[in-house]
Amino acid sequence: MSSPAIPSAPGALARFFDGDVWYSFKNSPMAIVAAVIAALCVFLAVFAPWVAPHNPFDMAALNLSDARLPPAWVEGGSRKYLLGTDDQGRDILSAIMYGARISLFVGVASVLVSMIVGVGLGLLSGFAGGKIDALIMRVCDVMLSFPSLLVALLIDGVGRAIFPNAHDTLAFGVLIVAISLTGWVQYARTVRGSTLVERNREYVQAARVIGVKPSRIMFKHVLPNVMGPVLVLATIHVAAAILTEATLSFLGVGVPPTSPSLGTLIRIGNDFLFSGEWWITIFPGVMLILIALSVNLLGDWLRDALNPRLR
Amino acid sequence: MLAFILRRLAQALVVMLSVAFIAFMLFPYVGDPVASMLGQDATPEQREALRAELGLDQPFPLQFAHFVGNALQGDFGLSLRQGRKVSVLIAERLPATLELSLAAAVIALLVGIPLGVYAALRRGTFSSQVAMTASLLGVSLPTFLIGILLILVFSVQLKWLPSFGRGDTVSLGGWTTGLLTLDGWKHMILPAITLSVFQLALILRLVRAEMLEVLRTDYIKFARARGLPNRAVYFGHALKNTLVPVITITGLQLGALIAFAIITETVFQWPGMGLLFIQAVQFADVPVMAAYLCLVALIFVIVNLVVDLLYFAVDPRLRIEKPAGGH
Numbered sequence: 001m002s003s004p005a006i007p008s009a010p011g012a013l014a015r016f017f018d019g020d021v022w023y024s025f026k027n028s029p030m031a032i033v034a035a036v037i038a039a040l041c042v043f044l045a046v047f048a049p050w051v052a053p054h055n056p057f058d059m060a061a062l063n064l065s066d067a068r069l070p071p072a073w074v075e076g077g078s079r080k081y082l083l084g085t086d087d088q089g090r091d092i093l094s095a096i097m098y099g100a101r102i103s104l105f106v107g108v109a110s111v112l113v114s115m116i117v118g119v120g121l122g123l124l125s126g127f128a129g130g131k132i133d134a135l136i137m138r139v140c141d142v143m144l145s146f147p148s149l150l151v152a153l154l155i156d157g158v159g160r161a162i163f164p165n166a167h168d169t170l171a172f173g174v175l176i177v178a179i180s181l182t183g184w185v186q187y188a189r190t191v192r193g194s195t196l197v198e199r200n201r202e203y204v205q206a207a208r209v210i211g212v213k214p215s216r217i218m219f220k221h222v223l224p225n226v227m228g229p230v231l232v233l234a235t236i237h238v239a240a241a242i243l244t245e246a247t248l249s250f251l252g253v254g255v256p257p258t259s260p261s262l263g264t265l266i267r268i269g270n271d272f273l274f275s276g277e278w279w280i281t282i283f284p285g286v287m288l289i290l291i292a293l294s295v296n297l298l299g300d301w302l303r304d305a306l307n308p309r310l311r
Numbered sequence: 312m313l314a315f316i317l318r319r320l321a322q323a324l325v326v327m328l329s330v331a332f333i334a335f336m337l338f339p340y341v342g343d344p345v346a347s348m349l350g351q352d353a354t355p356e357q358r359e360a361l362r363a364e365l366g367l368d369q370p371f372p373l374q375f376a377h378f379v380g381n382a383l384q385g386d387f388g389l390s391l392r393q394g395r396k397v398s399v400l401i402a403e404r405l406p407a408t409l410e411l412s413l414a415a416a417v418i419a420l421l422v423g424i425p426l427g428v429y430a431a432l433r434r435g436t437f438s439s440q441v442a443m444t445a446s447l448l449g450v451s452l453p454t455f456l457i458g459i460l461l462i463l464v465f466s467v468q469l470k471w472l473p474s475f476g477r478g479d480t481v482s483l484g485g486w487t488t489g490l491l492t493l494d495g496w497k498h499m500i501l502p503a504i505t506l507s508v509f510q511l512a513l514i515l516r517l518v519r520a521e522m523l524e525v526l527r528t529d530y531i532k533f534a535r536a537r538g539l540p541n542r543a544v545y546f547g548h549a550l551k552n553t554l555v556p557v558i559t560i561t562g563l564q565l566g567a568l569i570a571f572a573i574i575t576e577t578v579f580q581w582p583g584m585g586l587l588f589i590q591a592v593q594f595a596d597v598p599v600m601a602a603y604l605c606l607v608a609l610i611f612v613i614v615n616l617v618v619d620l621l622y623f624a625v626d627p628r629l630r631i632e633k634p635a636g637g638h
Contacts, residue, residue: 146570146608146611147566147567147571149573150570153588153592154604157591157595157600160593239451243453247453247455247574251574251577252593266456270459270578273462273463273467274467281459282463285456285459289452
C-alpha cells in the first residue's frame with residue numbers, strides 16, 4: 001500500500017539517459033538548438049549580476065554623455081557598450097540581462113502558481129464529481145470564453161484599484177496573480193480529464209477498498225499519474241506567461257518601473273524609434289522572441305516525446 | 312434546437328450577470344463617493360441625506376439591481392479621470408475599435424483561408440513550408456513587437472505610411488469613420504495588419520490541418536472515384552467541411568480581436584476603446600473599466616451565440632433533433 005520507494009538520484013539519472021526522452025532529444029536537431037538557446041538565455045538572466053558588463057541600476061556609474069550610443073558595429077558606437085546605450089546612458093546588453101531576469105522570474109512564478117491552483121482544482125473536480133465538478137468546470141468555461149490578456153488586465157486593474165499606492169513587492173504579487181489566474185484553467189481541465197480516467201483504475205479501487213483516505217489517494221496515488229501532460233503544459237505556459245508579462249509591461253501596467261522587464265525596456269525604447277535609435281527597442285525585442293520561441297519549440301518537442309502514440 | 316438556443320441564452324445571461332457583478336464589486340475600492348462629493352466639512356446629516364439620495368443606504372442586492380438597471384440603459388456614471396459621462400466616452404471610441412477589428416478580421420480571413428488551403432494542397436513544397444514557418448512566427452511573436460517592427464520599416468525607414476492616429480475622419484451621424492478618406496485608409500493599413508497577424512497565422516494553420524484531415528476521408532476518395540475534377544473535389548467538397556471549425560475559431564477570435572486591439576491601439580495611438588481602457592487601468596478609473604468590461608463581455612456573448620447558431624446553418628447534421636437524453 002505504501003508508494004514505491006523513490007529511486008535514488010544516480011539510478012534515476014542513468015535511467016533518464018537510457019530512456020526514450022533522451023533518445024528523442026538526441027535525434028531532434030530542432031530540440032537541441034532550442035535547448036541551447038533557452039539555456040543560454042536562462043544563464044544570462046539568472047547570473048546577470050555576475051556576467052553583465054555593467055550594472056544598469058547603479059546611478060553613480062551612469063554617464064549621460066554616453067547616452068544613446070549606437071551598437072558597437074555601427075558608426076559612432078563604442079566598444080564599451082556592445083549593443084549601445086539608452087537615453088540615460090545605460091548599457092543595453094546589461095539592461096537586457098537584468099530585464100530577462102525579471103521576465104523569467106515573473107513567468108516562472110506565475111506558471112508555478114497557476115499550476116498549483118489548476119492541478120488542485122482539477123484533481124478535486126475529477127475526484128469529487130457532482131456539483132463541485134460542475135461548478136469548477138462552469139467557471140473554467142467562462143474563463144476560457146475571455147482572452148487571457150483581458151482577464152490579466154482586469155485583475156491587474158482591480159489590484160491597482162484596491163492598492164492604489166502599492167509598493168514594488170505588492171505590485172509584483174498582483175502581476176503574478178493576474179497572470180496565473182488566467183492560466184490555471186488549462187491545467188484544471190487536463191488534470192480533471194486524466195483524473196476521471198485514473199480514478200476507475202484498479203489501483204485506486206484497491207486503495208479505496210483497503211481504506212486509504214480519499215485525500216491520500218488523491219495526492220499520493222492519482223497525482224503522480226496525471227503529471228505528465230501537466231509538465232508539457234507548464235513548459236509551453238512559461239513562454240506564454242513571459243509574453244503576457246511583456247505585453248502588460250509594454251502597456252504600462254506590468255512590473256513596477258523601478259525593476260524594468262523586457263516589456264518595459266521595449267516600451268521605453270518605443271519612444272526613441274522615431275529619432276532613429278532603433279537599438280533601444282529592437283534588442284530587448286529580439287531577446288524576448290528568442291526566449292519565447294526556444295521555450296515553445298522545447299515544449300512542442302516534449303509533447304511529442306512524451307506522447308506514446310507518436311512513438 | 313429551441314431548447315438548445317434557450318439553454319445558450321440562459322448561459323449567456325449568467326455570464327453577463329457575473330461580469331456585471333465583478334464590475335459592480337470594483338466600485339467600493341475607489342473610495343467613498345459621499346466623502347469626495349461633499350468634502351471635509353459636511354455635517355453627518357448632509358452625508359446621510361446624500362447617501363440616501365445616491366441609494367447607498369439600501370441593502371446590497373438592491374444596490375446591485377440598481378447598477379444593473381443603469382447598466383442596461385448604458386449609464387455607468389462619470390469617468391473619475393475625465394469627469395465626463397462614461398457612455399459618451401465609449402460611444403466616441405467605439406467606431407475606431409470596431410473599424411480596426413473588422414479590417415483585421417477581413418485581412419485574416421481573406422489571406423489566411425486561401426494560404427491554408429494552398430499549404431494543405433501543396434504540402435511539402437517550398438512555398439508551403441515558407442508559409443508554415445512564417446505562421447509559426449506569427450503565432451509566437453507578441454503583437455506589440457510586430458507593430459513596432461512595422462513602424463520601424465514602413466514609417467521610420469521607408470516613410471511610406473503614417474504610424475499613429477486615425478488620420479482624417481468623416482462623421483456620419485455620430486459615427487466617425489476613417490473608411491471614407493484616403494488618409495483614413497493609409498492610417499488603417501499598419502494597425503490592421505498588426506492586429507491581423509496572429510489571427511491570420513492561426514486561421515492558416517487551422518485551415519491547413521482541417522483540410523489535410525478532410526482530404527483523407529472516404530467521401531473525398533469517392534468523389535475522386537466518380538471522376539470529379541480536382542477543383543470540384545477541393546472547393547466543392549473538401550473546403551465546405553473544413554470551414555465548420557474555422558467558423559468557430561474565427562468567431563471566437565473576433566472577440567479576441569477586440570481585446571487584442573488594446574495592444575495595437577497602444578502601439579499606434581489609435582483612439583479606440585482599448586486605449587481608453589488601458590488608461591483607465593493605469594489610473595484605476597473604475598467606472599470606465601466597468602463599462603468597458605460589460606461591453607466587451609456583451610460582444611463576446613453575442614459572438615458566441617451567433618457562432619452557435621451558425622453551426623446549425625453550416626452543419627445539417629445538427630438540425631436533426633437527437634433522441635432524448637445526452638447532448
